[in-house]
Amino acid sequence: MGDLARKLPIAQSGVSRHLRILKDAGMVESRTEGQRRIYSLRAEPFEKLSEWLGQYRRLWENRLDQFELELERQTAASPPRVELGRKTAPKKPNSRRTK
Amino acid sequence: MTEQQVIERVWKAPIDLVWKLWTSAEGIASWFGPAGFQVTVDEIDLRPGGTFRYTMGATDPEKIASMEKAGRPVSWAVESTITEVDPPNKFVYDSPMGPETMTTSAEFTEGPDGVKLVLIIGATKAGMTGGAAMGWESSLDRFAEQLA
Numbered sequence: 001m002g003d004l005a006r007k008l009p010i011a012q013s014g015v016s017r018h019l020r021i022l023k024d025a026g027m028v029e030s031r032t033e034g035q036r037r038i039y040s041l042r043a044e045p046f047e048k049l050s051e052w053l054g055q056y057r058r059l060w061e062n063r064l065d066q067f068e069l070e071l072e073r074q075t076a077a078s079p080p081r082v083e084l085g086r087k088t089a090p091k092k093p094n095s096r097r098t099k
Numbered sequence: 100m101t102e103q104q105v106i107e108r109v110w111k112a113p114i115d116l117v118w119k120l121w122t123s124a125e126g127i128a129s130w131f132g133p134a135g136f137q138v139t140v141d142e143i144d145l146r147p148g149g150t151f152r153y154t155m156g157a158t159d160p161e162k163i164a165s166m167e168k169a170g171r172p173v174s175w176a177v178e179s180t181i182t183e184v185d186p187p188n189k190f191v192y193d194s195p196m197g198p199e200t201m202t203t204s205a206e207f208t209e210g211p212d213g214v215k216l217v218l219i220i221g222a223t224k225a226g227m228t229g230g231a232a233m234g235w236e237s238s239l240d241r242f243a244e245q246l247a
Contacts, residue, residue, distance in 0.1 A: 049102050049222065054199070056220050059133060064108055064218070066130040071112050071120060098222040 001037050103221040111213040118187030121205060127153070135159030141176070149181040151192050179203075198224070 001019065005012040021040055022028045030039045110117060120126035124140035132138035135157060142152045156174030157163045163173050183191035183204075191204040204219040 014142045053104050053220065054104045054221055056222075057106065060104075060106055060218060060220060062133055064106065064129060064216075065122065068108070068110060070126075071110055071117065074116060075112050086131065 001039060004039075103219055106216075106218045108216045108218075108222075109210070109212050109214065110216070114187045114207055114209050114214045117207055117216075121207075122184075122186075122190055135162045143181075145184050145186075146180065147182055147184060149184075150178060151181050152176060152178040158218050 001015060002012070003074060005015045008042075010018075019028060019030070023030060023039075025045070026041060027045050028039045029042050030037055032038070108198050116207070120129070122143065122145060127143070128138055132155060136155055137158045138153050138155050140151075140153045142150050144150050154174055154176045157166055166173050177194060179192040179194040181190075181192045182202075183189055187207060189204070190204050191202065194201045194203065199222055202219075202221045204221075206217045206219075208215050208217075211233055
């Protein structure tokens with residue numbers, strides 16, 4: 001902890017307080033060696049963050065699949081609609097039928 | 100503490116259609132909700148500082164039943180702030196996720212193979228307190244449920 005306090009522009013008591021908060025949150029762990037308190041980072045919360053974002057990645061991969069389907073539906077929708085119109089409502093036979 | 104995920108896709112489609120589908124209320128409603136959920140866009144104000152608010156609701160009866168049983172709401176609103184709009188190329192917004200902020204950035208470019216999307220989702224975390232950790236966990240659960 002003394003090493004950290006020397007490198008940071010805050011008082012040792014401030015460093016101690018910050019480390020305690022990080023420890024309560026499970027971000028760091030500590031052990032004592034004689035008069036010294038040694039802090040180290042815990043890997044787990046970092047892994048959790050990346051796991052959490054990984055869930056978003058999967059959510060977005062699904063979303064993008066749906067986006068792609070909708071895009072295909074919309075790009076396919078316009079040309080057939082024109083052709084369909086030609087087949088079901090032909091102008092010549094129509095006019096022949098009405099008159 | 101910042102984490103990012105990058106996803107890329109290429110689509111053969113006009114870029115204006117991609118943009119419309121990505122940024123219009125009707126467009127978003129057609130693809131944004133995960134399976135079993137329907138998204139309704141309540142507001143999308145396409146300008147920096149504009150609001151993007153949607154309501155996500157479960158539509159699958161089984162999902163609704165299990166969520167009600169677990170005491171979870173079956174629909175909820177998400178309000179994000181749009182930070183960048185450059186039609187038809189760039190759309191970025193920030194969403195609150197508990198005490199954290201998630202940034203979703205979509206960039207579209209036209210190339211020989213079609214429209215290329217580069218999607219970047221990033222979470223920024225500054226210090227995690229006990230309460231934040233709990234919010235974190237509940238978001239995780241909620242999203243796991245959406246993915247199920």
